[in-house]
Amino acid sequence: MTKEAELAIEVEKLTKRYGNFLAVNDISFTVRKGEVFALLGPNGAGKTTTVEIIDTIRTSTSGKVTLLGMDVTKKKHDIVPRIGVLPQGFSSFDRITVRETLQYYSRLFGCRNTDVDGLIELVNLKDKSQEQYKNLSGGLKQRLGIAIALVNDPEVVFLDEPTTGLDPRARREVWKVLLGLKKKGKTVFLTTHYMEEAELLADTVSIISKGKIVAMGSPGELIEYNANYLVLTLQSVDEKVFEIVRKMGCEPVLNNHRDVMIRVEHTDDVQKILNTIKEAGASYLGLDARKPNLEEVFLKLTGEALRDGPAGRRVAE
Amino acid sequence: MNLSVVGANLVVKLMSFYRERTAMFFTIAFPIILIFVFGTIFKDQDNVSFPLCVQDLDQTNSSAQSIKTLVLNGKFKITRVDPAINATQYVRDNKVNLVLVIPKGYERSLLQRVMLSDPNASVIITYIYDPSSSSVSTKMQILNSVFDGINQKMSGKPPFIRSAETSILTKKYRFIEFFIPGIIAMAVMTLSLFGTVNLNTELRQKGVIRKLSTTPITRTDWILSNILYQFILAVISTIAMLLVSYAVFNVSLHINAWLLAFILLDVFAFVGIAMILTRFVKEAQSAAAAANAISFPMMFLSGSFFPIEMMPGFLQTFARILPLYYVNEGLRASMVFEDNMAALKYSAIIGVFAAVVFVLGIIATKWEEGQ
Numbered sequence: 001m002t003k004e005a006e007l008a009i010e011v012e013k014l015t016k017r018y019g020n021f022l023a024v025n026d027i028s029f030t031v032r033k034g035e036v037f038a039l040l041g042p043n044g045a046g047k048t049t050t051v052e053i054i055d056t057i058r059t060s061t062s063g064k065v066t067l068l069g070m071d072v073t074k075k076k077h078d079i080v081p082r083i084g085v086l087p088q089g090f091s092s093f094d095r096i097t098v099r100e101t102l103q104y105y106s107r108l109f110g111c112r113n114t115d116v117d118g119l120i121e122l123v124n125l126k127d128k129s130q131e132q133y134k135n136l137s138g139g140l141k142q143r144l145g146i147a148i149a150l151v152n153d154p155e156v157v158f159l160d161e162p163t164t165g166l167d168p169r170a171r172r173e174v175w176k177v178l179l180g181l182k183k184k185g186k187t188v189f190l191t192t193h194y195m196e197e198a199e200l201l202a203d204t205v206s207i208i209s210k211g212k213i214v215a216m217g218s219p220g221e222l223i224e225y226n227a228n229y230l231v232l233t234l235q236s237v238d239e240k241v242f243e244i245v246r247k248m249g250c251e252p253v254l255n256n257h258r259d260v261m262i263r264v265e266h267t268d269d270v271q272k273i274l275n276t277i278k279e280a281g282a283s284y285l286g287l288d289a290r291k292p293n294l295e296e297v298f299l300k301l302t303g304e305a306l307r308d309g310p311a312g313r314r315v316a317e
Numbered sequence: 318m319n320l321s322v323v324g325a326n327l328v329v330k331l332m333s334f335y336r337e338r339t340a341m342f343f344t345i346a347f348p349i350i351l352i353f354v355f356g357t358i359f360k361d362q363d364n365v366s367f368p369l370c371v372q373d374l375d376q377t378n379s380s381a382q383s384i385k386t387l388v389l390n391g392k393f394k395i396t397r398v399d400p401a402i403n404a405t406q407y408v409r410d411n412k413v414n415l416v417l418v419i420p421k422g423y424e425r426s427l428l429q430r431v432m433l434s435d436p437n438a439s440v441i442i443t444y445i446y447d448p449s450s451s452s453v454s455t456k457m458q459i460l461n462s463v464f465d466g467i468n469q470k471m472s473g474k475p476p477f478i479r480s481a482e483t484s485i486l487t488k489k490y491r492f493i494e495f496f497i498p499g500i501i502a503m504a505v506m507t508l509s510l511f512g513t514v515n516l517n518t519e520l521r522q523k524g525v526i527r528k529l530s531t532t533p534i535t536r537t538d539w540i541l542s543n544i545l546y547q548f549i550l551a552v553i554s555t556i557a558m559l560l561v562s563y564a565v566f567n568v569s570l571h572i573n574a575w576l577l578a579f580i581l582l583d584v585f586a587f588v589g590i591a592m593i594l595t596r597f598v599k600e601a602q603s604a605a606a607a608a609n610a611i612s613f614p615m616m617f618l619s620g621s622f623f624p625i626e627m628m629p630g631f632l633q634t635f636a637r638i639l640p641l642y643y644v645n646e647g648l649r650a651s652m653v654f655e656d657n658m659a660a661l662k663y664s665a666i667i668g669v670f671a672a673v674v675f676v677l678g679i680i681a682t683k684w685e686e687g688q
Contacts, residue, residue: 057530077533085531091523093329095336100329107325108532132336148528 007066008033008156008187009054014063016049016211023049025211026063031204033155036178036188038202040195040298046211047191048088048160054189055085055158068155081109084149088160088191090142094134098125098144101133102151109152116151123147123177139170146177156187163197175200195295205294209302219294226301227292232262232270234277236285244280245273264289318541322534326542330516331549344512344550345557348504352497352558355622356566359492366391367456370407370416372398377424384419386467392459404445414450417460418443430471490653493566498648499621501558501576505551505583506641507612512547513591514608518601536682540592548584555580575651575660582664583644585671592678615641643667 009031016024024046031037039047052058054065056076065072067079092101099116106114120129123143128136136144142162149157162178163171171194178201181188192198198205199219206216215222234241236258245252245262250273253261264270270289277284292300334341369387373380387393398407404416420440429438442464446453469476520526529539555576562568590611598604616622618632619641625633636642647663650656 055531057527080531080533083531085528087524087527087531089524090528091525092528093333093525095333096329100332104325104329105532108322108529108534110319110321110533145528 006032008035008068009037009189010064010066011050011054012064012066014050014053014065015061016046016053016058017061022211024053024060027208027211027213029206029213029216031156031187031189033187034185035203036182036190036201038198038205039189039191039208040193040198040205040294041191041208042193042302045208047193047208050208051158051160051189051191052087055083056080057085057087081152082155084152084154084157086142086145086149086157086159086162088164090145092133092141092144092148095132097130097132098136099129101144102147105148106151111152114151114153119147119150122150122180124173137170139166139173142166142170142174143177146174146181150181154186156189157181158189160191161193162190163192163194171197195293195298199294207298207301214301215297222294222297223291227297228265229292230264230267230270230289231292231296232264232273233288233290234260234262234284235287238283240280240282241277241284244277244282248273248276260284318535318537319533322538323542323545326534326539327545327549330542330546334546334550344508345554347507348500348554348558349561351500351504352561353565355496355500356493356562359496366394367452367459368396368413369393369456369460370396370398370411370413372400372402372404372407372416372418374400374421375419375423376400379424379427380419383423383467387460387463390459390463404443408445408447413447414453415444415446415456418445491568493562494568494570494653495624495649496622497558497562497568497570498652499645501555502579502583502641502644502648503616503621504554504558505580506587506615506644508550508554509547509584509587510591510608510612511605512550513543513588514594514598514604515601516543517591517595518598518604521595521599522601536679540588540679540682544584544588547588548581551580551584552577570652571655573651575657575664576648578664579644579647579651579660579667582667582671583641585675586640586644586667589671589674589676589678593674593681596681596683615639620645640667640670643670 007030011030012028014024014027015022027046027050039050041047049058053060054067054072056067056072056079059073068082070079072079093104096104098120102114102116102119106116120126123146125140125143125147128140133141133144146159146162149159159178163174166174175197178188178190182201188201190198190201203218204216205219205222207214207222215226217225233255237260242252242254242260245260250262250264255261262273264273274287334344371384371387373384384395384397388395396413398404398416404418407413408416419442423440426438426440429435444457444460446457517526520529559570559572562570591608594604594607594611598607618625618628618636619639620636621641625636625642628636643663643666647660647667650659650663
């Protein structure tokens with residue numbers, strides 16, 4: 001198989017300016033057919049601009065985007081029937097039911113054989129199929145949005161922040177649907193600022209910050225190559241521990257007021273730190289040493305938290 | 318253009334409208350309420366009569382006969398004021414705008430003039446009036462014309478100039494029958510302008526348009542479905558207005574193909590204007606304000622409610638550049654005057670205008686974002 005036949009998306013030197021603001025700055029990457037590709041970054045990093053240029057909602061300032069072998073600026077009419085899109089902040093007609101909405105979008109795509117019942121089942125909306133859109137919760141609306149993105153049985157599915165604003169339970173429900181898509185072998189282009197979402201769903205994660213791609217690879221590769229250290233957490237420490245660790249040349253971070261997180265470059269250093277604390281007569285209730293997660297990798301690479309919120313702030317403090 | 322896509326959009330819009338009961342009620346009820354209000358106000362426009370207070374200080378058969386003449390004129394409903402009362406105080410106390418005072422010695426002077434042919438015998442009828450009242454001068458003019466007629470008759474010579482009335486219409490129409498076509502034109506304009514602006518800004522703000530831009534639907538499909546949707550609503554609204562007009566006010570109008578043609582042109586023109594507005598005004602609230610800024614002058618200056626002849630000259634000139642003026646005139650030409658040539662002329666003018674703004678509207682409608 002040729003390289004072109006294997007690739008669903010090719011982005012070359014893509015740039016987008018809004019006046020003087022550079023939203024996307026000369027980025028290049030490729031997405032293979034059948035993979036789940038996640039563009040991970042904080043708000044304002046350029047994720048939505050990038051995905052909306054690829055899925056033909058926006059136009060670029062410069063650069064080239066090839067989708068399913070076609071230039072997106074020249075072949076929009078040929079591309080649109082072959083892709084499915086869940087745009088950011090998706091919404092639909094308030095007083096139209098779930099079933100009617102899917103039938104409507106199916107007609108827009110000229111699909112005569114859309115399996116509306118199958119789609120409703122896929123996104124687990126069987127009980128809500130006669131419910132009007134306005135009566136659905138946020139999570140159900142997003143699941144309907146995903147079903148709409150699939151009415152034309154697309155070759156590539158674009159999901160722009162599909163779980164933003166959802167509570168943890170609704171988010172997990174959406175993840176279940178996305179895992180189903182992955183199982184079906186669909187090419188999925190996902191943008192998110194949830195590290196756990198990218199880690200769980202994506203084959204390839206591309207980290208974007210201030211319009212630039214700063215790292216790309218599988219979640220494991222990103223951690224392996226960009227975070228060759230351990231995170232040691234000492235739980236319920238007494239007041240002296242923080243000072244002891246600082247004097248050893250480490251940069252401890254206070255977490256939940258009682259836990260101390262320490263970045264440790266070598267495994268041997270863990271024992272050294274624990275011994276020093278013991279010799280100083282300080283105490284702690286528990287400890288945990290682990291590889292860093294994607295969020296910590298992101299912090300290291302970009303110096304900024306993935307999203308606002310307690311978890312992000314804690315680490316950044 | 319894809320008819321299946323246009324049909325799908327039309328169905329979704331009509332279903333949304335049918336399920337939005339409040340919006341449906343007001344869409345149909347608003348013009349009907351207008352017809353009720355204005356129809357009731359102007360119901361007796363053609364047989365208007367003014368209240369008139371008369372104080373007879375003479376209290377004779379002749380003075381009583383004069384008051385009877387005023388009653389027979391049909392323009393006044395007479396209220397008698399006690400001769401003992403101070404008429405000026407009566408005007409102030411009773412919030413009336415005019416008291417006509419027949420002086421003492423009225424009969425004596427009348428007999429002197431008629432029986433003794435004394436040319437110097439005369440009486441002075443006094444109008445005690447409130448100049449701040451808007452209708453008092455009309456009342457006094459009518460009274461003067463009645464008294465001129467009496468003077469003329471007493472002179473014993475036939476008048477030199479007489480007048481004759483010849484209506485250009487084959488039958489006599491009432492004001493309400495001139496009013497209904499104006500209300501139809503205005504209601505269709507409001508529906509098309511606000512309907513399109515509200516729908517498009519709401520769908521754009523909610524992100525539905527962004528989603529639609531990722532489907533094969535084209536701008537033309539979307540706009541055409543919007544036109545058809547607004548046309549169907551306009552026809553439903555017009556039918557409701559006509560039913561009420563016939564049932565309540567017993568109007569007599571000519572319903573023919575021109576009515577549908579003018580509704581369609583009205584829809585095209587104002588959907589076109591709305592599309593241009595939607596392009597430049599992003600927020601739903603400012604879009605509604607902009608639509609108001611266009612529709613209000615149109616409503617009051619284009620002859621929907623009042624004949625433009627009532628307005629100063631420069632406003633009449635201004636009215637003639639408003640598209641709704643031509644819809645009003647066209648509908649009246651077809652529904653009231655049965656003047657096909659005039660209807661054709663007005664339809665051509667509004668047709669050209671509609672075509673221009675509609676094309677501009679299509680160009681202005683943005684589907685993709687962030688060009």
